[in-house]
Amino acid sequence: MDPVDSGEPSSLSSMAKTLPFSSGNPRVEETRGVMHLFADEVASSTSQLPVGRKPLVCVLGVPNHMTYADFCRFCGSFIQHMLEMRIVRIDEMEDRYSVLIRFDSQESTDNFYKHFHGQQFSSLEAEACNVLFMIDVQYTGSIERGHASLVNSAEQPTCPVCLERLDQDASGTLTTICNHSFHCSCISKWTDSSCPVCRYYQQQPEKSICFVCQTSENLWICIICGFVGCGRYKDGHAIMHWKETQHCYSLDVETQRVWDYVGDNYIHRLIQSKTDGKPVELNLPCPHAGNDCGSCDCNADPGISEAVLDSKVGAIVNEYNELLSSQLENQRLYYESLLQEVNDETEREKSETIERAVKLKSQKIQAKIDNCAKEKKFLDDIHENLVKNQDIWKAKFQEIEEREKKILRLMKLKDDKICDLEEQVRVLMLYLESGSTAEQLSTSDETDGGNTYP
Known part of the structure; x- marks a missing residue:
């Protein structure tokens, strides 16, 4: 630019x-x-x-x-x-x-x-x-x-x-x-946030804080599990972590030096002591080798010194292996306990979830049962009312049937009477017709008797 x-x-x-x-x-x-x-x-x-x-x-x-x-x-x-x-x-x-x-x-x-x-x-x-x-x-x-x-x-x-x-x-x-x-x-084809040349990230590194009190001062990192805690001059959460997990090696964030909580000092090279089994710092070979030194085995024969050194190195390797095995075993037990706690917590949450689900399901089923009981009671009331109405309507139906039968009898009597009357009318009409015919015949006879023929 x-x-x-x-x-x-x-x-x-x-x-x-x-x-x-x-x-x-x-x-x-x-x-x-x-x-x-x-x-x-x-x-x-x-x-x-x-x-x-x-x-x-x-x-x-x-x-x-x-x-x-x-x-x-x-x-x-x-x-x-x-x-x-x-x-x-x-x-x-x-x-x-x-x-x-x-x-x-x-x-x-x-x-x-x-x-x-x-x-x-x-x-x-x-x-x-x-x-x-x-x-x-x-x-x-x-x-x-x-x-x-x-x-x-x-x-x-x-x-x-x-x-x-x-x-x-x-x-x-x-x-x-x-x-x-x-x-x-x-x-534009580079999907990472780092530089393709130097791999420098554009994000600023996050500051470390104590996992418990969130402070950023006097921090120590457990070199076994990575727990970040404050030192003894703050709230001492790093020491609490050591007491809880027995992870005795912690790294100072500022000085990058390792502290041993068991030996209560800074350490650089560690070996396991045969007397008490604690990790101790390895003493370096005497810098005055070849000179007169009364405090060490500098005057010893070089072959013997080399053999002793080889035996010491072998012993140190064995001690390192034992130390590593013990630390790995402790770490395994620690994480197995954490895993067991997680599994127990998961099982407890599962059981609580199942109980809540069963309780909720039972509540829903009980609500449905209550609704069905209410509906059954309502239907029973309707059935009872319908039975009562059925008896009433049966009585009314019988009354209507008797009334219809009576009406039918009356209609039959009326029809019979009408038939009799029609018969009488017919007889009367015949009688009247026969009487009018006889009168016409007599009238015609009288007329014929009075006539004169030429």
């Missing part, structure tokens, strides 16, 4: 904010610098973009869980317009990194700002992309003098992935936080 001339107008200086940054592997060499950015209020207070802006932006506060490939995919639609990207650390932001980006034109820079400023990195997270225009970038570290800018370098470096020249006119380049440069298309 090219340093920009710092002779900006005073009006721009009044609207800018300064952030110190750093890059590089701290164990090798580190680059430090200062970036001058337009303040957030400049772009948010007005609808227009800041006056005097340049094709340089900074993406602040990118979460560390986003790898280089993730960030390249996030801004993939603008990769072809990016000439250079550089990953840096902001001193004020922990567990985050920032990206300095230089574009090929001001239009591409403005479009990038409008598209990504305020946009979430992922739909599953609340982290938003914060893009600010840069006024100036100034480097103060020694690495920057050696690797000033990819454009200003006399000889263009090559990409470690594809071994092609890092020509910014053809494609953009990305400089990782450990100051190694790659093509954006090459680094």
